Amino acid sequence: MNQNLYSLLAEHFPKNPAAPCMILPDGRVWTYGDVERASGRMANLIVALGLKPGDRVAAQVEKTPEALVLYLAAIRAGMVFLPLNPAYQRHELEYFLGDATPGLFVCRPQVRALADELAAKAGVAHVLELGDDGRGSLIDAAAPHADAFETVPRGSRNFAAILYTSGTTGRSKGAILSHGNLAHNALTLHEYWHFQPGDVLLHMLPIFHVHGLFVACHCALLNGSAMFFEPKFDAARAMQLLAESTVMMGVPTFYVRLLHEPTFGRETCRRMRLFISGSAPLLKETFDEFKARTGHTILERYGMTEGGMFTSNPYDGERRGGTVGFPLPGTELRIVGAGGTAVRTGEVGSIQVRGDNVFVGYWGMPEKTKEEFTADGFFKTGDMGSLDADFYLTISGRSKDLVITGGLNVYPKEIEELIDAMPGVVESAVIGLPHADFGEAVTAVVVRQKNAAGKALTESGIIAAIKDKLANFKVPKWVYLVDELPRNAMGKVQKNILRETYSPMAAR
Ligand code: AMP
Numbered sequence: 001m002n003q004n005l006y007s008l009l010a011e012h013f014p015k016n017p018a019a020p021c022m023i024l025p026d027g028r029v030w031t032y033g034d035v036e037r038a039s040g041r042m043a044n045l046i047v048a049l050g051l052k053p054g055d056r057v058a059a060q061v062e063k064t065p066e067a068l069v070l071y072l073a074a075i076r077a078g079m080v081f082l083p084l085n086p087a088y089q090r091h092e093l094e095y096f097l098g099d100a101t102p103g104l105f106v107c108r109p110q111v112r113a114l115a116d117e118l119a120a121k122a123g124v125a126h127v128l129e130l131g132d133d134g135r136g137s138l139i140d141a142a143a144p145h146a147d148a149f150e151t152v153p154r155g156s157r158n159f160a161a162i163l164y165t166s167g168t169t170g171r172s173k174g175a176i177l178s179h180g181n182l183a184h185n186a187l188t189l190h191e192y193w194h195f196q197p198g199d200v201l202l203h204m205l206p207i208f209h210v211h212g213l214f215v216a217c218h219c220a221l222l223n224g225s226a227m228f229f230e231p232k233f234d235a236a237r238a239m240q241l242l243a244e245s246t247v248m249m250g251v252p253t254f255y256v257r258l259l260h261e262p263t264f265g266r267e268t269c270r271r272m273r274l275f276i277s278g279s280a281p282l283l284k285e286t287f288d289e290f291k292a293r294t295g296h297t298i299l300e301r302y303g304m305t306e307g308g309m310f311t312s313n314p315y316d317g318e319r320r321g322g323t324v325g326f327p328l329p330g331t332e333l334r335i336v337g338a339g340g341t342a343v344r345t346g347e348v349g350s351i352q353v354r355g356d357n358v359f360v361g362y363w364g365m366p367e368k369t370k371e372e373f374t375a376d377g378f379f380k381t382g383d384m385g386s387l388d389a390d391f392y393l394t395i396s397g398r399s400k401d402l403v404i405t406g407g408l409n410v411y412p413k414e415i416e417e418l419i420d421a422m423p424g425v426v427e428s429a430v431i432g433l434p435h436a437d438f439g440e441a442v443t444a445v446v447v448r449q450k451n452a453a454g455k456a457l458t459e460s461g462i463i464a465a466i467k468d469k470l471a472n473f474k475v476p477k478w479v480y481l482v483d484e485l486p487r488n489a490m491g492k493v494q495k496n497i498l499r500e501t502y503s504p505m506a507a508r
Contacts, residue, residue: 002153002157003153003179004078005160008187009186009218012221014224017032019031019032019226020032021034021035022068023228030438031100038142038147039073039149040148041146041472042070043074045073045142049144050103050493051077053078054080054159057074057081057104057106058078058082058084058097058102058124059082059084059130060086060093060105060115061132062131064132065229066139080159080161082096082163082380084164085489090114093114094122096125096164096172096174101124103124104125104127106127106130107129107130108488110130118484119329122147132231147264150157157360158178158179159176161176161177163175163210165305172207175359175362175363176360177214181308182218182308183499185218185309185357188309189328190218190219192315193274193299193315196223199246199247200247201247201248202230202238202241203227204250205250205437210303211263211278211279215278233253235258235260238258242269246274246276247272247273247274248275248276250276251277252283255275255282256283259293274299275337276298276380276395280492287321310327310351312324312325313392330356333393334378335350335386346388350381350382350384351383351393352380352381353374354428382399384398384411395413397411397412398495403432404439405439406437406438407439408473412429415442415474418466422462422465422466424449424456425462429445430445432507441444443476443477443480443506444462444478445485445498446462450483460479463477486498
């Protein structure tokens with residue numbers, strides 16, 4: 001049987017090719033028939049360019065229907081798709097092209113000269129353009145090709161995509177995902193989250209990342225659903241579209257911004273069936289406020305580039321705020337201590353996972369891949385967490401964000417939660433900064449509210465307020481008050497940037 005992911009998705013496309021797939025901000029609609037034909041033309045083009053199954057197709061383009069179709073065309077033709085964040089600059093691009101050596105690079109028209117220069121250097125044979133208006137030489141070159149294309153047979157272990165991790169420590173790594181990895185996760189989520197006829201997905205995430213490209217699009221495509229396909233998140237626009245949607249997937253920032261809208265509430269969400277959050281921790285406070293305002297309980301899930309989704313709060317059972325729920329069917333999850341043995345209930349350790357969704361390995365890095373897997377085949381996620389007595393998983397942060405002060409471990413989340421609960425605080429990030437005596441000193445970067453309570457906050461006041469609640473070694477040595485935390489496109493707080501920013505101050 002052909003295990004090409006596209007074949008699986010296409011089997012579930014609606015019988016009626018006129019059914020809507022993507023609804024655009026200007027009201028234009030891409031039907032499932034349009035998607036099938038356009039991906040056929042593009043797949044024919046890719047083959048005509050001389051690319052062979054297994055060759056890479058890289059794309060650094062804005063979110064448009066054509067960009068999603070390019071992804072589908074690439075996997076349909078048996079190629080390996082490489083989505084790149086449009087924010088990447090010259091040196092990052094140079095590394096990705098040199099590392100993945102694609103046969104085709106699709107770029108934005110405005111950076112064509114740079115793309116040509118870097119493609120020549122990396123030996124990339126073809127460069128085509130796709131603009132944010134959905135036009136460009138990619139579309140022109142595909143136009144004369146036939147709509148029909150026989151999806152190239154692939155096995156479940158053949159590569160479908162390479163997604164570069166954000167690489168906050170050291171070199172960014174290309175996580176290889178196979179057709180089987182993606183299919184397994186897509187089918188699991190589709191079922192676990194009860195996708196059903198009539199569902200309409202509000203899609204405001206970027207599509208160069210696992211969340212927007214795989215989790216969101218695969219669920220919608222497998223369900224034959226329409227997506228409101230928006231270039232980016234905008235709270236006012238989201239409020240309009242929520243009235244006609246049933247499912248939304250977002251990063252926590254989306255939910256925080258919706259709650260900032262004074263008129264956001266039950267009425268806005270009257271058709272909604274499910275709100276899903278992930279990619280970064282959802283504050284318990286946001287979870288609670290969202291429930292109070294809308295009557296909806298956000299379903300939080302956890303996963304990463306290297307395997308899609310690993311855990312999810314239940315659809316029918318209790319969705320517990322501050323937790324990421326249970327391992328998904330087909331995912332084995334364990335938490336181990338320093339010696340590699342399982343920790344006790346409630347104790348924090350390193351999260352490891354095994355299952356068909358877990359990636360193949362890092363592109364061109366067999367040694368690194370080996371290091372990241374245990375002898376019995378579990379992937380070391382690099383996240384720390386604990387299981388409660390009911391087996392709900394709570395994430396405590398990345399192991400590299402763990403602060404070790406005077407030889408003792410401090411989990412940033414424990415301190416962040418205490419600070420976040422203080423009046424006048426929006427949120428906080430706890431990091432370790434180099435310290436002559438302790439190795440690292442616990443440091444809190446705190447965002448204050450713009451109201452009187454926020455203005456009244458002081459560094460020493462924050463320390464005094466949490467001192468009684470924490471062992472002395474966990475109490476921040478330094479506190480910095482700021483207006484906002486640096487975040488990446490997926491809403492993750494960039495602790496590496498905070499460490500870089502505040503290390504010189506700590507040294508003084
Ligand atoms: P990425 O590979 O960009 O998707 O990032 C994956 C990382 O995001 C994970 O390893 C976690 O550290 C973090 N992450 C994803 N979902 C959650 C969540 N629900 N809560 C806390 N952290 C999360």
